Amino acid sequence: MAGRRGGRFAGFVRVSVALQTAGIFFQAVTAGTALTSEVGSTLHDLGSKGMYAMSMLYLLAAILAWRPGGGPARPVLYATGFLLLGTLQVVMGVNHVMEVHLPLGVLMFGLSLLDLGRVAVRRTRPTTKAA
Numbered sequence: 001m002a003g004r005r006g007g008r009f010a011g012f013v014r015v016s017v018a019l020q021t022a023g024i025f026f027q028a029v030t031a032g033t034a035l036t037s038e039v040g041s042t043l044h045d046l047g048s049k050g051m052y053a054m055s056m057l058y059l060l061a062a063i064l065a066w067r068p069g070g071g072p073a074r075p076v077l078y079a080t081g082f083l084l085l086g087t088l089q090v091v092m093g094v095n096h097v098m099e100v101h102l103p104l105g106v107l108m109f110g111l112s113l114l115d116l117g118r119v120a121v122r123r124t125r126p127t128t129k130a131a
Contacts, residue, residue: 009065016058023051
């Protein structure tokens with residue numbers, strides 16, 4: 001099973017990347033409402049905590065798929081990068097540095113979509129058996 005590039009944890013990685021992407025999308029949706037209403041601001045604040053938690057979940061899934069699962073180490077680097085970007089994003093948002101906060105959010109969403117595509121393609125790609 002270790003030869004399946006992440007073994008039993010490969011599905012956990014896919015789910016965690018999907019949750020992270022959904023969390024970032026939720027943040028994009030609530031960003032506009034955060035500027036116009038107290039409810040939107042509260043939703044955006046709660047969503048930031050959820051998105052940060054999803055990034056931590058992705059890092060945990062990537063580590064489990066790598067070490068006990070026998071998968072590649074590269075997703076650990078991706079997940080660590082998302083966690084660092086998420087940390088910077090939260091700091092910029094709390095300090096109201098919108099010139100960095102908004103473009104960084106767009107960048108994070110784009111990168112998360114690319115990563116989601118990467119794990120989805122890996123799932124649908126046919127496996128080759130060694131003779």
